[in-house]
Ligand SMILES: *[C@@H]1O[C@H](CO)[C@@H](O)[C@H](O)[C@H]1NC(C)=O
Ligand SMILES: *[C@@H]1O[C@H](CO)[C@@H](O)[C@H](O)[C@H]1NC(C)=O
């Protein structure tokens with residue numbers, strides 16, 4: 421390779437003359453180097469823990485699996501609820517998905533007979549994830565952690581999965597209102613293997629009587645996420661708090677001494693004075709934590725540093741992805757680069773995910789394109805009929821993550837399904853939309869569709 425990439429780019433940018441073949445081969449060289457670099461085994465932050473070299477089992481996770489649906493001819497009548505929910509003409513399969521009387525319903529929402537039931541011996545199906553199927557806890561009840569996220573607790577060496585407990589009736593508060601379930605609370609489940617989940621109960625409960633309280637059941641509590649603060653030894657929960665019409669647009673904060681609660685609710689507010697709806701929090705390697713939220717009527721995201729006790733935001737905040745209308749942010753980090761998966765804003769209807777990358781969490785963030793691989797075109801355009809909520813790094817396996825998403829069921833939100841799929845960061849980004857430096861610095865983020873998959877045999881929590 422002639423010269424280093426920085427000087428090459430400088431030459432390209434300054435428009436100085438150099439022969440085309442040299443430029444092309446240098447660029448190819450850079451990309452090959454980047455690619456090789458991304459394949460190198462890596463000692464993660466979790467040194468001392470099991471380190472697995474990506475091998476055959478990982479290649480299986482990256483297999484491209486196609487999905488073929490037979491779409492029945494369009495019928496004259498749709499259920500009135502489905503018609504109301506999606507008045508515009510659009511892809512038939514999304515209409516079918518939103519129509520609770522569709523003949524294809526079982527493809528998106530398979531019934532209890534096919535449930536994943538770790539408490540019963542599932543034979544050869546043990547440890548397999550089946551995205552979209554009902555997933556039972558150790559007591560045989562469907563897991564209730566919608567819009568959730570996972571905390572790995574080093575002290576107990578357990579995974580804790582938190583999310584919205586929505587096992588109540590779905591209804592429309594008024595004609596123009598979105599379908600909702602009253603707040604029940606934040607559910608918590610624990611696991612050692614990321615497959616068998618024990619219900620730890622509701623760790624932050626709705627308020628039944630006091631209707632001026634943020635957690636009154638008539639309000640909205642969405643996307644709770646928990647991180648641990650080493651200095652204060654507290655588990656800190658952040659969540660989206662709203663009224664039924666989504667006009668309050670606040671964050672809420674709660675805190676507990678134990679990962680299984682109970683959490684004490686502290687307060688709500690508009691962070692940095694801005695409206696805040698879909699949100700997540702991210703704890704960096706250095707212990708600094710950040711709030712990422714959709715703002716300015718969901719037109720942009722804001723990234724803000726939290727205080728050292730994680731109980732509030734500081735004044736340090738940046739507006740990112742301005743005008744891109746993204747929500748449902750899920751952040752992760754790989755080799756010093758920050759990545760984020762977001763969705764578009766179409767209510768409970770699914771839409772296309774985008775992957776973004778940044779070398780500083782405060783931006784600038786660049787949009788790389790749709791990370792979904794396999795399935796079929798409509799699967800990829802709808803994030804496999806789901807919306808992201810969290811990306812979990814697989815401990816000990818560098819570059820491998822679990823993408824966690826919700827397949828919302830607008831007719832019965834408590835019956836919404838979990839779509840977990842393998843996510844990898846490797847290879848050159850393929851769909852550069854707006855590269856600052858003129859060539860892609862980032863690796864490709866890929867989410868692979870599988871009807872059925874499991875973590876590698878050698879992986880153990
Ligand atoms: C499990 O797999 C083995 C080997 O493929 C097969 O012989 C056996 O019948 C399977 N058992 C069940 C319960 O499916
Ligand atoms: C109701 O909730 C509000 C807001 O949290 C609080 O200020 C008030 O004291 C509560 N009232 C009662 C009776 O608990």
Ligand SMILES: *[C@@H]1O[C@H](CO)[C@@H](O)[C@H](O)[C@H]1NC(C)=O
Nearest residue numbers: 594595596597663664665667
């Ligand atoms: C929400 O909006 C509807 C219709 O505009 C209104 O009737 C209702 O009172 C509002 N509810 C709240 C909690 O603001």
